[in-house]
Amino acid sequence: MKLAEVVRTATFSLRGNWLRSALTSLGVIIGIAAVIVMVSVGQGTQAEIDKLVSGLGSNRLDIFGGSSRGFGGVRMGAGSSNTLNLEDAEAIRTDVPEVQYVSGTLRGGTQLVYAENNWSSQWQGVQPDWFAINGWEVASGEGFQPSDYNGGKSVILGETVRRELFGDEEAIGQTVRLARVPFTVVGVLKSKGQGGFGQDQDDLVVVPLETARRRLMGAMGLPPGAVNSIAVGVADADDLAYAQGEIEALLRQRHKIQPGEEDDFTVRNIAEVVATRTQATRLMGLLLGAVASISLIVGGIGIMNIMLVSVTERIREIGLRMAVGAGPRDIRRQFLAEAMLISLIGGALGIVIGILGALAVEKFGSLPAKLDAQVILLAAGFSIATGLFFGYYPARKASRLDPIEALRSQ
Amino acid sequence: MTAVIETRGLGKVYSAGTEAEVVALRGVDLSIRRGEFVAIMGPSGSGKSTLMNLIGCLDTPSHGTYLCDGVDVATLDAEARAQLRLHKIGFVFQGFNLLARLDALENVAMPLGYADIPRTERLARARAALEAVGLGARVHHRPSELSGGQQQRVAIARALINRPPVLLADEPTGALDTKTGEEILALFRRLRDDGHTIVLITHDAEVAAHADRVFVMRDGEMHAQSEEEAAHLAEVAQVLHGGTP
Numbered sequence: 001m002k003l004a005e006v007v008r009t010a011t012f013s014l015r016g017n018w019l020r021s022a023l024t025s026l027g028v029i030i031g032i033a034a035v036i037v038m039v040s041v042g043q044g045t046q047a048e049i050d051k052l053v054s055g056l057g058s059n060r061l062d063i064f065g066g067s068s069r070g071f072g073g074v075r076m077g078a079g080s081s082n083t084l085n086l087e088d089a090e091a092i093r094t095d096v097p098e099v100q101y102v103s104g105t106l107r108g109g110t111q112l113v114y115a116e117n118n119w120s121s122q123w124q125g126v127q128p129d130w131f132a133i134n135g136w137e138v139a140s141g142e143g144f145q146p147s148d149y150n151g152g153k154s155v156i157l158g159e160t161v162r163r164e165l166f167g168d169e170e171a172i173g174q175t176v177r178l179a180r181v182p183f184t185v186v187g188v189l190k191s192k193g194q195g196g197f198g199q200d201q202d203d204l205v206v207v208p209l210e211t212a213r214r215r216l217m218g219a220m221g222l223p224p225g226a227v228n229s230i231a232v233g234v235a236d237a238d239d240l241a242y243a244q245g246e247i248e249a250l251l252r253q254r255h256k257i258q259p260g261e262e263d264d265f266t267v268r269n270i271a272e273v274v275a276t277r278t279q280a281t282r283l284m285g286l287l288l289g290a291v292a293s294i295s296l297i298v299g300g301i302g303i304m305n306i307m308l309v310s311v312t313e314r315i316r317e318i319g320l321r322m323a324v325g326a327g328p329r330d331i332r333r334q335f336l337a338e339a340m341l342i343s344l345i346g347g348a349l350g351i352v353i354g355i356l357g358a359l360a361v362e363k364f365g366s367l368p369a370k371l372d373a374q375v376i377l378l379a380a381g382f383s384i385a386t387g388l389f390f391g392y393y394p395a396r397k398a399s400r401l402d403p404i405e406a407l408r409s410q
Numbered sequence: 411m412t413a414v415i416e417t418r419g420l421g422k423v424y425s426a427g428t429e430a431e432v433v434a435l436r437g438v439d440l441s442i443r444r445g446e447f448v449a450i451m452g453p454s455g456s457g458k459s460t461l462m463n464l465i466g467c468l469d470t471p472s473h474g475t476y477l478c479d480g481v482d483v484a485t486l487d488a489e490a491r492a493q494l495r496l497h498k499i500g501f502v503f504q505g506f507n508l509l510a511r512l513d514a515l516e517n518v519a520m521p522l523g524y525a526d527i528p529r530t531e532r533l534a535r536a537r538a539a540l541e542a543v544g545l546g547a548r549v550h551h552r553p554s555e556l557s558g559g560q561q562q563r564v565a566i567a568r569a570l571i572n573r574p575p576v577l578l579a580d581e582p583t584g585a586l587d588t589k590t591g592e593e594i595l596a597l598f599r600r601l602r603d604d605g606h607t608i609v610l611i612t613h614d615a616e617v618a619a620h621a622d623r624v625f626v627m628r629d630g631e632m633h634a635q636s637e638e639e640a641a642h643l644a645e646v647a648q649v650l651h652g653g654t655p
Contacts, residue, residue, distance in 0.1 A: 005523050016511050320507045323468065324521035324568065325496025327489040403468050407507070 001330045010337035013310075024306045025346030027299025028386060032350025032379045033357055034292040039375045040358035042285025044368030049281050059237040060133055061244055063088075063230040063251070066264030083264040085225040086209075088254060089127075092232060095250055098243040101129035101233030106212045106222075112165060112205065113177040119164040122204045123178060125212025133233040136206075141172040141187030144208055148186070151210045155183035159191040159202040181215045183207065244269060296382060299346065300390035307339050307394035311401075318398055319406025332399035339391020340384070347383020351376055412480075414575045414607050415442040415465055419474035422460050426472065434460040436630045437474065442609065444575065447602040449610040449618035452627030459580070461627065462611045466499050466578050467491045479575050496524055500569030502579040506561040508553040508568075514540060515549040518568045525572060539567040543597060559590035566597065570606070577601065577608045583617055595620045615642065 001009075014021040065083040086104050093102040106125035111118055124130070128149065131137070138156060148154045155176060162171050175182045192201040207215075213222060234243045244267050251265055311318070318331055326334075355371060362369040422435040435457045442448050452458040463469040464476060467483055468491075476483045479498050486494065495501075508517045519536035527535075540549050543563040553561050562582060569577055579598070583591030598608050599620060610621055618624045626633045 001524055002526055005526075005529075009523070012511070316507065317509060320509070321520070321524075322492065323466070323495060323501045323507075325492055325524045325572070327492030327524075329489060330492070330524055404463050407503070 001326075001333065006330075006333050006337045007341070009334055010341050013314075013334075013338055014341055017310075020306060021342055024302050025342045025349070027302035028296070028343050028346025028383060029299075029350040029353060031292065031296030031299040031386070032347050032383050033354035034295045035289070035382060036351065036354025036371075036375055036379050037357040037361060037369070038288035038292040039285070039378070040354075040369040040371045041361060041367050042281075042288045043372070043375070044362070044370035045281050046278075046285060047370050048368045049278050059234045059240055060270050061232040061234065061240065061247065062268045062270065063092075063232065063247065064266045064268065065228065066262075066266070083255065084227050084230055084251075085223070086227060087225060088251060089227065089230045091250060091254060092230065092247055096243055096246045098234050098236070098239040098246070099232055100235040101133045101231075103127040103130035103133060103231045104209055104227035105130065105229045105231055106209060106217065107228055108212075108216060110179045110216060112161060114165040114174060117165045117167075119161055121158070121161050123212065123216060124204060124206050125209040125216065126206055127209050129233065130206075130231060133231045136192075137190040138187040139190035141185065143187040145186075149208045149210060151214055152208060153181065153183045153211060153215065154186040154208065156187040156189060156206040157185055158189050158204040158206075160200055161203060161205055162188050178205070178207070179216055240269060296386060300343070300386040303339050303342055303387065304390040304394060306342075307335060307391055308397070310338070311335065311394050311398045315401065315406045315409050318401055319403050319409070322401070322403035323407060328399035331401075332395045335395035335398045336388070336391045339395065340387035343383050343387030343391070347380060347386075350383065351379050354379060412444065413441045413477075414444045414479050415440065415609070416477040417441075417464075417474060418476075420461075420464060420471050420476055421473040422457075422464065422469070423472045434630055435464070435471075438632045440625065440632060442576075442607060444607050445602065445605050447598065447608045447610070447620070447622045449612060449621035449624045450627060450632075451612055451615065451618040451624055453613055456627040457630040458611050458613075458627040460630075461632075462578060462580055462609075465576075465609060466501060467494045492524075496521065497572060498574050498576060500572065500574040500577045502562070502565050502569050502577065502582045504581040504584040506553070506558075506565045506585070508561055508564055510553055513550045513552050514545060514556065514564045514567075517553070517564055518571055521568060521572050535571060536567070539571050540564070542570070543567045557590075558586050559593060562586060562590075562594050563597070566594070566601075570601070575607055577606055578611075579608065580611045581613070582610070583612075583614075591617070 063084060084104070089102050089104045092099055103126055105127075107122060109120065109122050111120050128144070131143075139159075141156070143156060144154055145152070155178065157165070157171060157176075165171070165176060166174070171185045171188055174185050176185060177183070189202065189204075189206070194200060209227070232243070232247065234240050248263070248267055252263065255264055257263060321331065321334075355376070358369045358371045361367055362371075417438055417440045420435060420438040420440070421433070424430075424432040424434055438461060440461075450458050450461060460469075464471055464483075465478070467478060467486075470484055470486075470491075478494060481494060481498075483491065483494065501507075508514075509520065512520065515533060515536050518539050519532040522532040522535065537546070537549055540546055540563075543566055545560060545563050545567065548556060548560065551560075553564070556564065562585075566577075566582075569579075577598075582598075583594055586594060595617065598610065602608055602622075608621075610617065612618050
């Protein structure tokens with residue numbers, strides 16, 4: 001039987017029970033749409049992470065102080081004990097040649113007040129290299145002058161803080177109070193927007209390190225020169241691991257840590273964090289794909305189920321067709337064509353709905369979605385494979401019927 | 411004239427070698443020439459259905475040979491037997507076996523689809539076949555809109571559509587009232603006159619009487635028609651044809 005004829009016959013059979021055919025293909029529609037949306041979300045997330053990696057730069061290290069132990073041995077986490085100081089930072093700068101930038105950092109939270117507005121934010125006490133390491137640029141204003149690093153009460157605002165305190169007003173040159181201490185606004189950072197981990201990167205203010213120590217740390221009682229962490233920028237990303245080793249060795253020596261003893265500091269490699277994150281994302285993508293595939297398999301089982309019912313119901317028709325000259329091949333083709341039609345129509349509708357769904361997620365949802373032709377081709381392939389795989393067994397069963405038995409059955 | 415159906419020592423055994431072994435057919439020799447109207451008669455269980463399935467190429471014999479229009483069926487696989495049925499055999503069933511969702515025209519045209527004949531030619535031939543059985547006015551009626559006799563005419567048109575050398579009718583009047591049955595049998599006689607070979611399988615002596623030759627099946631064996639049976643049939647035929655005994 002010619003292909004066009006097979007398709008015509010199959011279409012006619014499916015129309016005879018159109019509601020059942022429609023419901024069966026609904027399984028495939030949902031499966032294919034799910035595959036497209038899920039894979040798009042997976043790829044979108046991956047793309048976001050890639051952007052984050054390039055944004056962070058893969059050539060920085062962060063050194064945190066060791067963890068302090070509170071009462072009963074409760075460990076307070078990295079950076080909670082101030083084992084690092086500016087001399088460590090200087091030593092890293094001079095002794096590890098691969099290092100390009102070094103900045104000791106203090107941080108904390110405070111309330112900011114300007115006129116009748118106030119805003120709670122994080123502050124960072126930094127050294128000049130901090131801007132280069134973190135990729136911050138000053139969008140307006142002069143930024144810190146060298147003299148500011150000797151305790152000048154200057155502040156640079158993140159875009160979010162500027163908006164909350166000043167709105168449409170000019171911020172540069174105004175005075176804001178941080179923990180009741182008046183600071184002059186000397187710059188506003190160029191907005192970075194939402195970070196790869198979902199936080200608002202622009203919700204911060206930056207002050208010189210010495211100023212932070214004197215004015216903002218207050219009664220926390222830091223020893224002179226102490227810093228929470230040291231940020232390090234390596235000139236060449238390839239030297240990162242080597243530089244990390246050098247820094248660790250240097251700090252162990254400076255802190256007089258005996259071999260076998262626990263470090264009182266932690267070096268964090270952002271690239272490693274990102275790698276872990278990337279892996280997690282990839283895993284999530286796989287998981288999403290797996291869930292979608294399961295719904296497609298369920299849809300396929302629906303096809304197989306209905307086709308088996310159909311073969312049983314139409315056993316007399318099969319017997320008759322065989323008697324008038326249809327060979328096993330013709331019967332197999334007819335039933336396979338019906339299964340394929342269900343899955344192809346379902347696949348086509350599923351692709352349309354999947355594309356709309358992915359676009360909707362991208363537009364209205366909080367998840368990034370990235371749609372490409374590959375995903376759609378994959379889905380089309382899946383729908384063909386589903387029809388073939390789940391349609392073959394019922395079709396073969398029909399083709400192997402004994403025409404005598406089939407004609408005799410009621 | 412060459413035999414269109416030729417069997418030699420045809421036998422069929424079901425469940426061979428087991429305790430449930432059934433010998434349905436024992437060494438049947440049968441020769442039917444082109445243009446003959448033959449009836450195979452016998453009670454149920456006599457093996458006539460088995461014989462029909464073999465003649466219709468729906469089954470293969472356990473032993474013996476069957477030449478269907480010169481082709482040895484025993485050596486053919488399911489696909490080749492389907493081809494043989496397509497071109498050599500037209501089936502007419504007791505229950506008509508029309509497809510309920512297709513109209514008369516589509517039902518008649520259906521076998522031609524398997525012969526890869528283009529749709530327009532198919533429908534034209536189906537229309538002609540329906541006209542030949544007197545249903546030219548009802549081509550677009552569904553089976554449910556036709557009477558039993560009309561449905562059987564559609565089935566006969568379908569059996570004839572591929573111009574097969576053999577028309578195999580299994581109790582074609584079994585589901586019809588006597589008058590309609592007579593009409594169908596008259597149609598068979600007319601088809602015989604047009605040169606078709608007709609093999610009629612029935613348990614009913616009155617139906618068999620319409621044929622030119624009658625074979626009687628009993629316990630899987632084919633018997634020549636006995637004297638008294640022949641006499642009885644002649645009597646019946648005479649009544650049927652309006653004469654007096």
